[in-house]
Structure formats: C-alpha cells, structure tokens
Amino acid sequence: MRPTEGLWDRGGPETARPVAQPRRPASFLSSEGLFAWLMISPGLALMVGLGTLPLVLLVGLSFFRINLTNPAGNRWAGVENYIRLLADGQFWNSMRVTAIYTVSGVALQVVIGMALALFLFRVFVGRNLVRTLVILPLILAPLVAGMLWRTLLLTPRFGILDYVSYSLGLGSHEWLTSSRLALLSVIVIHVWQWTPFAFLVFLASLHALPVEPLEAARLDCRSWWQELWYVILPLMLPAIVIVAILRTIAALNAFAQIYAATEGGPGTATQILNLYIHNTAFVGLSIGYGSALGAVQLLITVGVALLFFRFRMRMAQ
Amino acid sequence: MKGKRIDRPSRRKFLGAGAAGIGVAITSGLPGLLRGQSKVYAAAPAAKVVDPELADFEKAGIDWKQASGEHITVMVIPSLFFRVAQEFSPQFTKLTGVNVTWQVIPPVQMREKHVLDLSTKTGQFATVSTDPQYYPLYAVNKWVDDLAPYLDDPKLTNKEWLDLKDVFPLWLEGASHEGKLYGLPYDGEATLLLYRSDLYKAKNIAVPQTFDDLMEAARKLHDPANNLYGGNFGYHIRLINMYIWPSVFRAYGGEWFDKAGNPTVNNKQSIEATTYYVDFLTKYAPPGVANWNWPESLDAFVNARLAQTFMGSATVPVAANPAKSKVVGNFGVARWPKGPAGKRVTSLWNWSFPINAAISPKAKRATWMFIQWMASKPMQIQTSYGYRGKEESRSGVNRMSMWNDERYRKTVAFAAGFADTVLTSIREDTDLHWRPRVPQWPELANILGIQLHRALAKQATPKEALDEANAKIAELMKQG
Numbered sequence: 079m080r081p082t083e084g085l086w087d088r089g090g091p092e093t094a095r096p097v098a099q100p101r102r103p104a105s106f107l108s109s110e111g112l113f114a115w116l117m118i119s120p121g122l123a124l125m126v127g128l129g130t131l132p133l134v135l136l137v138g139l140s141f142f143r144i145n146l147t148n149p150a151g152n153r154w155a156g157v158e159n160y161i162r163l164l165a166d167g168q169f170w171n172s173m174r175v176t177a178i179y180t181v182s183g184v185a186l187q188v189v190i191g192m193a194l195a196l197f198l199f200r201v202f203v204g205r206n207l208v209r210t211l212v213i214l215p216l217i218l219a220p221l222v223a224g225m226l227w228r229t230l231l232l233t234p235r236f237g238i239l240d241y242v243s244y245s246l247g248l249g250s251h252e253w254l255t256s257s258r259l260a261l262l263s264v265i266v267i268h269v270w271q272w273t274p275f276a277f278l279v280f281l282a283s284l285h286a287l288p289v290e291p292l293e294a295a296r297l298d299c300r301s302w303w304q305e306l307w308y309v310i311l312p313l314m315l316p317a318i319v320i321v322a323i324l325r326t327i328a329a330l331n332a333f334a335q336i337y338a339a340t341e342g343g344p345g346t347a348t349q350i351l352n353l354y355i356h357n358t359a360f361v362g363l364s365i366g367y368g369s370a371l372g373a374v375q376l377l378i379t380v381g382v383a384l385l386f387f388r389f390r391m392r393m394a395q
Numbered sequence: 396m397k398g399k400r401i402d403r404p405s406r407r408k409f410l411g412a413g414a415a416g417i418g419v420a421i422t423s424g425l426p427g428l429l430r431g432q433s434k435v436y437a438a439a440p441a442a443k444v445v446d447p448e449l450a451d452f453e454k455a456g457i458d459w460k461q462a463s464g465e466h467i468t469v470m471v472i473p474s475l476f477f478r479v480a481q482e483f484s485p486q487f488t489k490l491t492g493v494n495v496t497w498q499v500i501p502p503v504q505m506r507e508k509h510v511l512d513l514s515t516k517t518g519q520f521a522t523v524s525t526d527p528q529y530y531p532l533y534a535v536n537k538w539v540d541d542l543a544p545y546l547d548d549p550k551l552t553n554k555e556w557l558d559l560k561d562v563f564p565l566w567l568e569g570a571s572h573e574g575k576l577y578g579l580p581y582d583g584e585a586t587l588l589l590y591r592s593d594l595y596k597a598k599n600i601a602v603p604q605t606f607d608d609l610m611e612a613a614r615k616l617h618d619p620a621n622n623l624y625g626g627n628f629g630y631h632i633r634l635i636n637m638y639i640w641p642s643v644f645r646a647y648g649g650e651w652f653d654k655a656g657n658p659t660v661n662n663k664q665s666i667e668a669t670t671y672y673v674d675f676l677t678k679y680a681p682p683g684v685a686n687w688n689w690p691e692s693l694d695a696f697v698n699a700r701l702a703q704t705f706m707g708s709a710t711v712p713v714a715a716n717p718a719k720s721k722v723v724g725n726f727g728v729a730r731w732p733k734g735p736a737g738k739r740v741t742s743l744w745n746w747s748f749p750i751n752a753a754i755s756p757k758a759k760r761a762t763w764m765f766i767q768w769m770a771s772k773p774m775q776i777q778t779s780y781g782y783r784g785k786e787e788s789r790s791g792v793n794r795m796s797m798w799n800d801e802r803y804r805k806t807v808a809f810a811a812g813f814a815d816t817v818l819t820s821i822r823e824d825t826d827l828h829w830r831p832r833v834p835q836w837p838e839l840a841n842i843l844g845i846q847l848h849r850a851l852a853k854q855a856t857p858k859e860a861l862d863e864a865n866a867k868i869a870e871l872m873k874q875g
Contacts, residue, residue: 146514147835149536151874234682235622255685257854341633344685344852345845360507361634362838363532 133376139369146363159370169371171346172354179265179350180329186269187325188318191276196306198277199284209281216274224338227267228254254340257347264336264348268329276321283317284310315393323386330379351375449490451773455556457549462761463492467521467754469765470498470505472746474709476582476789477524479778480769487768493761502526513538516753521762524746525578527569532834534572539749542576545763557767562793563745565825570747572832579770582709582791583745585820586629586642586731589696589714590703591616593725594623603732606646606671609703613679616702625679627696627704628672630689631851634844639705641829642741644668646734651831658868660843661861667735669857673850685851697722705731707744708817709791715809728810730820741824745793772797780806790817835871842867 143155163169198209215223231239232253244250253263287310295309311318333352336342342349342357349357355375359368445453452459471477481497488494498520500508509523513533525533533539546552546559559567562580570578588609590602594616603609609626617625629639644660647668653659676684681695693710695701697720711728714720731739748766750759768774772794779789780802788806795818797803804814831839846864849855855863 145874146510146536147532147838148874228686250682252683252685255683255852257852340686343633343845343848345849345854347852347854357841360510362841363510364838 136369136376137373139366140373142366142369144364144366144369146365152366155366159367162367163370163374168346168349168354169351172349172351175261175346175348176330176350176352178261179268179332179348180326183265183268183272183329184322184325186265187273187276188321190269190273191321192280192314192318194273194277195280195284196310199281212277213274215271216278218271220271220332220334221338223267223271224335227263227270228339232263255344257344260340260344260347264339267335267339268332271335272325272328276325279317279321280314283314287313316390319386319390319393323383323390326382326386327379330375330382351378446489448486452490452768452771455553455767455771457551457553459491459764461550462757462764465492465757465761466494466496467758467761467765468496468498468519469748470500470509470520470523472502472505472524473499474582475712476709476778476791477746479782479789480581480774483774483777487765490768491761491764493764495765513751513753518751518753518755518758521751521754521758522748522766523751524581525570525749526746527566527743528830528832528836528840530570530572530577530749531832532836533749534575534577535834538752539577540752540759542579542750542763545750546576551760551763552767557771559770561772561796562770563795563821563825565743565821565827566745566747566793568827569743569745570749578747578749579766580745580747580793581769582789583793583821584707584709584791585741585744585817585825586639586705587708587711587741587816587820588703588729588731589706589711590727590729591699591701591722591725592727594702595727602727602729603703605732606643606734609732610671610675610679612703613675617679619681622700624681624695624701625703626675627680627684627687627692627701628676629692629705630687631676631685631848632688633848634840635688636844636847636851637830637840638742640669640672640843640847642705642731643672643734645740645826645829646731646736646738647671648734648736651828656872658865658872660868661858661865664736665861666858669847669850669861672847673857676851677853685848696726707742708813708820711809711813712788712790712807726810728813728816730816730824738826739820739824740826740829741820743825743827743829745791776803779803833872838871839868842871 140159141154141156142152143158144152194212198205198212218226229237231237234240234250234252235244237253240250240253251259253259291309291313292305295305299305299308331352332350333356336348336350336353337356340348342353346354351371352375355368355371358364358371362368471480477497477499484495484497505523506529509520509525509529510532512519512523514536530539546554546557559579563583566580566583567576570576570580588603590612594600595602595612598615600612600615601608603612613625615625616623628643630636631639644665648664649662649668650659650664659665681700687695689706689710692701692704693706693713696704696706697714699721708728714726715723717723731741733739748762748769750762750766754762770793775792775794775797779792779797780800782788790807790809790813792798792803798814798818807814807817830836833839843864846855846860850857850860854860
C-alpha cells in the first residue's frame with residue numbers, strides 16, 4: 079500500500095495527487111465525529127438514563143436497608159439483604175415457580191409454534207384464514223389476556239373452558255384457585271398468548287430456507303420425520319435459539335398476565351420472582367430488600383441471555 | 396455553466412431548525428401537554444357579586460381566593476361519589492381561582508403512585524383520596540401535613556362553618572395518628588350483610604344475630620344444583636382478604652398485638668376465627684371464590700347466585716338498581732352478626748384528603764381550600780340529595796346530621812332500613828382497631844393476606860398459616 083493511500087486518496091492521476099502531508103489531527107469540533115456524536119447523543123442519553131442508570135441504582139439500593147414503613151431504621155446494610163434472601167422461603171418458592179413457568183412455557187411455545195409453522199407452511203385452502211386466527215392472541219395486552227382467562231374462560235361453572243370440561247364429564251375445576259391447577263393454568267395462558275410469536279418466526283424461517291437441501295432431503299430421506307429431524311430442524315436451529323432467547327427473557331420478566339389471573343395465588347402457588355419483587359418493594363414498601371431481589375432477577379436474566387448467545391455464536395462458528 | 400443555486404438543507408441548517416422547533420414547542424405549551432392532564436378547569440374571571448351557587452361557601456367568611464391562580468392535581472379512585480364531585484370542579488375554580496386536575500386510578504395502583512410520589516417528594520399530587528390505614532405510614536415519614544395549623548388559622552378556616560363535630564368522629568380518628576389530624580373525610584361506608592329477604596322468608600330464617608346463625612342460614616339456603624350458594628364473605632383474592640377477615644377476627648376477640656407489642660395473630664381466637672372463615676367459604680361459597688374481588692361478589696349477588704354476602708354499603712345502590720340487578724325488592728341489609736366475643740365489628744372505611752408536605756406553601760393553601768370544600772356540608776349536600784336523584788345519589792356522606800335528615804334518607808332508601816343500618820353500624824360497630832394502626836400495615840397486610848389465601852386454598856391449616864404469618868410479622872416489627 080502506498081503511503082498516501084487512504085481515505086482521501088480517490089485514485090486520481092499521479093500528477094494531480096497532492097504532495098503527501100503528515101495528516102493533522104482535525105479539530106474535534108469540525109470533525110465528522112462531532113456530528114456523529116451529536117446525532118446519537120439524544121438516543122444514547124435516553125438509553126443510559128432510562129435503561130442503564132435505573133439498573134445501576136437498583137444494584138446500589140440493594141446494599142441499603144430502606145423500608146418506607148420505618149424510615150428511622152434506614153441505613154447502609156452491605157450484603158445483609160443478600161444474606162436474608164438465602165434464608166427466605168418465599169424467595170426460593172418464587173425461584174422454583176419461575177423455573178417451572180419459564181422452562182415449561184418456553185419449551186411448549188417452541189414445540190407448538192414449530193408444529194403450527196410446519197403445518198401452516200403447506201398449501202391448503204383457507205391457510206391464510208387459519209394463520210390469521212393463530213396469531214390473534216398476540217395482539218392482546220397480557221393484562222387483558224389474564225383477565226379474559228380468569229373471567230370468561232376459567233371461572234368454575236360459567237367459564238367457557240370449565241363449562242366444556244363439565245359438559246364432557248370431566249368435572250368443574252377451580253382452575254385458578256386450586257394449588258394443584260393454578261400454576262398449570264397460568265402456564266397454559268402464557269403459552270396460548272405467546273406461541274403465535276414463535277409460530278411467526280418459524281414460519282418466516284421456513285420460507286427463507288434454501289430449496290436445494292430440502293429437495294435433496296425429499297429424495298434421500300425415508301420418511302417425513304427423517305427429513306424433519308436431519309434436515310429441517312438443523313437448518314431452523316438459529317431461529318429456534320433466537321425464539322428461545324427472546325421468550326426466556328420475556329417469561330422471566332412476566333408479570334401482568336399472572337397478576338390479572340391470580341395475583342400470584344392461591345397463597346404463593348403462582349408467585350414468580352417478578353411478582354414477589356413487586357409485592358416486596360411496592361406493596362410491602364421494603365425497597366432495599368426488593369432491590370436485592372431485583373438484582374438477583376437481573377443477574378439471572380443476563381446470565382441466561384449470555385448462555386444462549388454464547389451457544390448461538392458457537393453454532394455460527 | 397453555472398446553474399441556479401439550489402439551497403440544499405445542510406447539517407447546520409437541519410440542527411438549527413431542530414433547535415428552533417424545540418424552542419417554539421417549549422414556549423408554546425408543550426409543558427402543559429406533557430403534564431398529561433385528563434381534565435383542566437380554567438379559572439373564571441372573579442365575580443364582583445356573590446354568585447348564588449357560591450353563597451353557602453361564602454358564608455365561611457374566609458378569603459377563598461387567597462391561592463388564586465394555583466394549579467393542583469388530585470388523584471382519586473373511580474367511583475360514583477368522586478365522579479359527582481368532579482362535576483362540581485368548575486364551581487371550586489369559580490370559588491377559589493384554583494385550577495384542579497383530576498386523575499382517576501384504581502385503588503391499588505393509586506396507593507402505589509401516591510407512596511412513590513410522597514416518598515420521592517416530587518409533589519406531583521397535592522392530595523390523594525386516602526384510606527385510614529395509610530395515615531400512620533404517612534405521618535411517621537412526615538409525608539403529609541398536620542392539619543392543626545390550617546384549622547387554627549382564622550384566615551384559612553372558619554371552624555364553626557366547617558363544623559367537624561358533625562363528621563363521624565371515628566372517621567376523623569381514622570385520618571389521625573398519635574392525636575394529630577392529617578386528613579378530612581369526604582365519603583365512607585360500613586360493611587353490611589346483604590341477604591335475600593325473599594329466600595329468608597321462604598325458609599323462615601330470621602336475620603342472623605350471631606356467627607352461628609349466619610352459618611345455619613347458609614346451610615339452609617345452599618342449593619348449588621340450582622346455582623344458588625349459601626353465602627360469601629365478600630372478597631378474597633390474596634391481599635383483599637384483609638378487608639373482611641379483620642371483622643371476623645375482631646368479633647372473635649382477636650387482638651393484633653399483646654401488651655409487649657408482640658403480634659398475636661396466631662392466638663386461640665384468631666385460629667377459631669380463621670377456621671370459621673375458611674369453613675364458611677369452603678362449604679357455602681361458590682367455587683373459585685378465593686379469586687374474587689368485590690365486582691365478582693356483587694355480580695353474583697345481583698344475579699341471584701348468592702343468598703347472602705358481606706359488602707360495603709357503597710355497593711348497595713347497585714343491588715337496588717333495576718338496570719343492573721335481579722334482586723331488586725328481594726334483598727335486605729343488616730349489621731354484622733355478633734361474634735363469640737359478643738361484639739359486631741364493621742370496617743373503618745372512608746376516603747379522606749391529606750396535604751402533601753412536599754408542595755409549595757401556596758399550593759398547600761390551595762389544597763386546604765380544596766379539602767375544606769370537599770368535606771364541607773354544602774358540598775356533601777349538593778353531591779347527595781341535592782344531586783340528580785336516587786340512582787345517582789351518594790350513599791356515604793360524612794355528616795351525621797345528614798344521616799338524620801329526611802331529605803338525605805329518602806335518596807338512600809335502597810333497602811328497608813338502609814340509612815338506620817348504616818348509621819348504627821358506623822356509630823356502634825366501627826372498630827378503630829379493625830386493622831392494626833401501625834406504619835408497617837402494608838407489609839403486615841401483605842403477609843396475612845397471603846397466609847389466609849393459603850388457608851383458603853387448603854395449602855395450610857388455619858393454624859399453620861397463622862403461625863407462619865405471626866412469625867413473619869414478629870420479624871417485620873423487630874426490623875422496625
């Protein structure tokens with residue numbers, strides 16, 4: 079490379095080229111850099127102000143004893159809040175409920191979403207109508223979805239689903255107030271509402287798959303299952319991982335749907351970590367301890383996301 | 396050849412235009428837009444002669460306009476009684492020159508926003524409809540002003556005209572902490588037994604006087620095959636348990652704390668009360684009742700699915716409204732039955748207005764004018780029997796004299812003896828310690844509500860649930 083080649087070298091005739099001068103550092107105020115910073119600074123400030131700073135504040139508050147019901151006792155607490163949560167039965171219960179809710183919810187969304195996408199990928203009469211119907215739950219606000227299931231669908235004896243269950247001889251059940259069924263019910267509500275998201279991503283991915291391997295698979299594989307297992311699913315793996323990442327983060331941060339359906343009850347049967355944090359900080363007004371719980375939630379969410387991304391990067395390599 | 400020069404937009408011009416646009420927006424009212432006000436009533440020009448509409452307020456003889464030009468934001472719950480008050484907001488502006496923005500938000504979210512506003516001292520809300528339970532918390536934190544200086548200043552208050560002796564004393568006590576008054580009540584209620592008088596008559600059942608009578612009536616009336624359930628205690632979804640259960644607990648002789656200040660919610664009386672509560676609901680309430688809030692309970696009663704239930708008196712107008720109820724003319728109201736401790740215990744419930752300590756002195760004066768106006772007798776009259784008739788009438792005025800006034804009693808004749816039942820309940824059955832009056836109340840209610848819900852869902856026996864609650868409350872109180 080010639081020493082003068084670079085950003086300003088447009089490759090003109092040798093004679094027209096100016097004599098090489100040592101490049102003076104452009105004044106910051108007149109540089110493109112300033113303009114770039116000016117352009118991105120409002121967005122950056124918003125992102126830092128609304129996203130990063132509250133998280134830093136959250137972690138900071140977790141080291142204080144701040145209880146609004148007794149401000150006289152507020153003080154620096156070090157890791158006291160974190161030690162307290164290790165012995166807190168409700169915390170461990172909410173961790174257990176969160177794990178069941180997240181793992182089963184995401185797994186069901188991926189499996190059902192994939193099945194629907196594979197089914198509706200095929201051409202048949204009325205396909206577009208069925209696709210539209212499938213994505214309808216997605217347009218509801220989670221709070222509305224929770225209320226809808228709590229009132230119209232699962233109310234014992236009057237809810238549509240309970241009525242169907244009763245009519246089929248399966249009995250009427252306390253879907254949301256029985257400790258045996260409540261967690262299952264809120265998982266079903268979650269899966270019902272968010273499977274369409276998985277379905278849409280998978281359907282788009284199926285449309286984008288290369289044709290050649292699929293045609294070759296059709297000739298080489300003995301059955302559709304083989305074609306699915308050895309060709310389609312490996313090709314779809316990046317989409318599956320993306321759906322798993324996004325839905326796991328969303329499930330870990332779920333709130334409105336469960337709040338509307340059960341408020342975390344009966345007792346603490348459906349109290350995921352997010353609800354416990356809300357209850358501790360905003361109902362019980364224990365801001366310091368609530369922040370410690372929030373910091374744990376943050377750590378889990380970031381940890382899970384990093385794991386997934388690492389897996390995806392390894393896959394890409 | 397030089398063509399005509401085209402004035403292209405440059406970066407510099409683009410930034411300049413953007414900055415100018417922002418400047419224009421800021422100076423031309425964007426702040427008002429950002430405040431997100433739902434309703435703003437503009438101040439009217441001062442009247443030279445006394446407006447007949449304001450005559451009853453002008454009798455106070457104070458300078459109502461001393462905070463003229465101020466703008467206050469008031470947060471209330473969605474309800475008939477506050478909707479009616481909002482309709483008179485232009486009158487308040489005409490009287491005082493103070494503009495009011497009303498924000499209407501459901502109670503749970505309202506309390507969260509209020510606590511957030513008070514604790515961060517942002518002064519967003521000049522005053523908020525507040526239930527008695529929160530005053531200890533607000534007072535301990537000095538988030539709201541002691542009202543004594545306002546009441547004792549003749550420039551601000553004509554005590555004779557305001558006549559707080561006519562307001563239910565326990566409602567004022569509910570808005571007080573350690574002898575200091577922090578809020579003035581606007582509207583309130585008592586929880587009552589609502590029962591199907593036609594069914595009582597058909598089965599020859601007398602109005603229950605004791606908890607045993609209540610259980611027996613439920614047993615006789617329970618007919619789930621015909622979609623009729625023997626009874627309900629009102630509302631039970633998680634923390635909402637703490638609206639009705641305290642009445643049962645206190646009627647059984649339960650005490651929140653012993654003399655040394657240790658919690659006693661797992662003592663013998665409490666376990667018996669909770670066992671009764673759970674038994675009654677398990678045997679005679681509709682399935683899924685553990686997830687009910689008050690709309691579901693009211694809905695079941697007005698749709699003739701419940702033979703008896705406990706509700707706040709403010710909901711009775713709905714049961715008497717033919718457009719919304721199937722039990723019009725076939726229901727009655729009664730005081731709480733006596734518990735084993737020999738007493739009837741109803742809720743201590745009213746909505747009062749404190750003054751946010753974080754707002755400016757002028758805004759505080761404006762807020763005091765607002766609070767006085769809301770609590771005053773002329774306002775209570777014009778929003779109740781002075782209003783549009785029975786269906787739209789308030790049923791929870793704060794003045795004892797009005798409960799004895801035929802004009803008011805006629806507009807609240809929703810059921811036989813309604814006014815007398817409410818009045819007697821408020822006077823004789825209201826228990827100041829219906830709920831513990833401690834700043835830790837929000838967390839204490841949280842703990843107990845969840846444990847009661849566990850007992851209702853059979854996740855724990857009443858004793859197990861209360862033992863756990865008591866241990867957690869002890870820990871809470873120890874932390875301070």
